[in-house]
Every structure is written in structure tokens, then in C-alpha cells.
Amino acid sequence: MDIEGIRKLNDWVRESDNIVFFGGAGVSTESGIPDFRSVDGLYHQKWKYPPEQILSHSFFERNPEEYYRFHREKLVIEGVKPNRAHLKLAELEQAGKLRAVITQNIDGLHQEAGSKKVLELHGSILRAYCSRCRKPYPQEVINHGEGVPRCSCGGVIRPDIVLYEEPLDQDIMEESVRLIRNAEVLIIGGTSLNVYPAAGLIRYYRGSRLVLVNLGETPYDSYADLVIHEKIGEVFSQITV
Numbered sequence: 001m002d003i004e005g006i007r008k009l010n011d012w013v014r015e016s017d018n019i020v021f022f023g024g025a026g027v028s029t030e031s032g033i034p035d036f037r038s039v040d041g042l043y044h045q046k047w048k049y050p051p052e053q054i055l056s057h058s059f060f061e062r063n064p065e066e067y068y069r070f071h072r073e074k075l076v077i078e079g080v081k082p083n084r085a086h087l088k089l090a091e092l093e094q095a096g097k098l099r100a101v102i103t104q105n106i107d108g109l110h111q112e113a114g115s116k117k118v119l120e121l122h123g124s125i126l127r128a129y130c131s132r133c134r135k136p137y138p139q140e141v142i143n144h145g146e147g148v149p150r151c152s153c154g155g156v157i158r159p160d161i162v163l164y165e166e167p168l169d170q171d172i173m174e175e176s177v178r179l180i181r182n183a184e185v186l187i188i189g190g191t192s193l194n195v196y197p198a199a200g201l202i203r204y205y206r207g208s209r210l211v212l213v214n215l216g217e218t219p220y221d222s223y224a225d226l227v228i229h230e231k232i233g234e235v236f237s238q239i240t241v
Ligand code: OAD
Pocket: 023, 024, 025, 026, 027, 029, 030, 035, 036, 037, 038, 041, 055, 104, 105, 122, 162, 163, 164, 189, 190, 191, 192, 193, 194, 195, 213, 214, 215, 216, 217, 230, 231, 232, 233
């Protein structure tokens, strides 16, 4: 364990009431959801098409059957629970120290842990809507059953997630920029910082307490004021609120 790093992180957390957290798939691996780019992640598993292609707008339009096979087999994981990282973030918000969680994850685990202010850059698989008339549908329709779910209007029902080739929600992006620009402490965790525009958000931070908690190295390691290469749940369980 990086005792020195964790001590510094604890000092910065104690001294601030304006912390923002920005995270990715690595936040949920300790809950049993594989990430995308680690060796045992989703992108290294065998599938008929590369997952990046299946998770794209044009693929969904062309081949919704195959998309839904992948979605139900790989994106929907039953029985997952928030881990120590999710729970600590909810606790920090409750204590008036954390302003927001900005996440690339689509699993809803931050909200389940009790976090109130969660900005979902890539949407959520817990919401669905008709791609033609935009009527909302409960998540069971997309996450369970078989085949391609259809709306009463005949349109294909889709998950409320951002697929490759699709733009991010402008309001969520703008609010994320504002929060990061004004943050005193920015903690980034469990993300390879490889996917844009989300990864570019880090550039808006203007403070001097940028913390990176990630198992592997990232392209932004030299940019951070503190880097901890450990499991985020283990690190966060040692933060005292
Ligand atoms: P990645 O899979 O690219 O990166 C996850 C990072 O988390 C890796 O650098 C791991 O080393 C690290 N990691 C894994 N477990 C960890 C743990 N317990 N503690 C700390 N770090 C850990 O996932 P993201 O960066 O989230 O987009 O990927 C970004 C986007 O790419 C996703 O939102 C998704 C994907 O394609 C879309 O689907 C649009």
C-alpha cells in the first residue's frame, strides 16, 4: 500500500469542501463488473465483432439483434452491489465535502450507493427509450428477455447510453466542465483516460490538487499532483470522513 500517498490524499480531503470525483470502469471492477481495457476486460474477450464496433450507433442501427445479444450477455450483470469506492463517495457528499461524481459508467452503482449528484457522461443501462418516438421504457425491456424490444409505434427500444459515433449530452458536459474548473480537489479514479471527449475534461482543472487513483498507468500520470497505483476500493476505504 502507498501509505504516503494515502496520507496526502487524506490531508487534502480533510482540508476541502469542494472535491469533485471523475471516474470510469475501474470504479466498478471491485463490484464484479469487468472494465474495458484491462487484460481481462471486455475488449480482450472473444466475440464475433469487436465490442467497440458492437457498441456503435451504426452497428445498433444495422444489427440490433446482435447488439442485444452482447448487451444482455456482457453489459447486464446480475446481483452487483456498490463497493467501498462508491460508498465512500456517497459518504463524502453527505458530509458536504464532495460536490459531484462525474462518471463514464452506465451501471447506476453510484446512485445505488446513495450519491445524489451524479453526472452520467455515457448514460445508463437502467433507462430505455424508443429510438423513434422517444417514449421511455423500464429497464427490464432492454436488459431481460430475448430479441429486439419494440415500441408500440414500431420503433426499436434502445438503452439510454451513449454509443460510439454519438455525441455526449451537451448540458451534462457543460456542467461537468463547470464543476471541474471550479474544483479545489479533483480525484480521478478507475479510468484509462483513453476515451474522448470524456478524458479531455481533466484539462479544465485549474487547481493544484489533482489526484489519480488507478491500477494501471494513464497518459495523464505526469499531469497529476498525486498518483496512487492501487485498487480504488482499497484506497478509498482508508479515507476518513
Ligand atoms: P477502461 O477499461 O479503459 O479503463 C479502466 C481503468 O481502470 C484501467 O486503467 C485499469 O487499470 C483501472 N482499474 C481497473 N480496476 C481498478 C481498480 N479496482 N482500482 C483502480 N483502478 C482500476 O475504462 P474507462 O476508462 O471507463 O465507453 O473507459 C472509458 C469508456 O470506454 C467507457 O465509458 C466505455 C468504453 O468504451 C462507452 O461505452 C461509450
